[in-house]
Amino acid sequence: MKYCAFLRGVNVKGTNMKMADVCQVFKEAGMKEVVSILASGNIIFSSDKKADELKKILEKAMSDHFSYEAFLFIKSQGETETFWNSNPFTKNEDLHIYAFVGNPGVDNMLMQEFDNAAKTENEKAQIVNDIFYWQVPKGNTLDSTFGKILGKKSLKDQFTSRNINTFEKILKKF
Structure with a gap:
């Protein structure tokens, strides 16, 4: 299924990260077809997992890699269209x-x-x-x-x- 992850607080107030690095973290966490949109933390990707499971996996991966408390919200393609x-x-x-x-x-x-x-x-x-x-x-x-x-x-x-x-x-x- 295709999803979009919306990251909170990226590239504001001292929490700076390159989207290429974020995409790499997503790939290393097992996500497929990873692409970023703008520098504000919007990542499109594919996964067979459910959104609530992905949220836990990706928040931990982001927090560990960037040494900050990551918050993100996962929406399916259909939900994003809404x-x-x-x-x-x-x-x-x-x-x-x-x-x-x-x-x-x-x-x-x-x-x-x-x-x-x-x-x-x-x-x-x-x-x-x-x-x-x-x-x-x-x-x-x-x-x-x-x-x-x-x-x-x-x-x-x-x-x-x-x-x-x-x-x-x-x-x-x-």
Whole structure:
């Protein structure tokens, strides 16, 4: 089966790694047809194993190789397509749209945090097919109240986010 692994916290805040090295770790862990998309930690690969088993194997392999606490989220090709196809927002040059990949139920936790946060004009959130989507004006992602919540260390094992355009690039590589 084809999968995409979404790594959390790669090439930000001092956790730097070359995607060629990441792909090598995946291959050494037994993954096939390994390819990376962008430098933000999106790895497409094939395996006969189930996603929950792959998560354990790959988090350990990444943690051991790069000497950091790795968190990644595994989605099948079909699940990855759902992130792109379920986007509730209209593309707009002035706005970023993010989709959140995470543990079951993380969408509701994120919506609760979003509901409690101060919002800028045109900042919106919606859950579609158990996926949390966030629209925010460009330039406000890290400065927004909700954006600051996303950086909490206590949430690092719960989810990662990607710009919706990243999903389009991933799907083209599948």
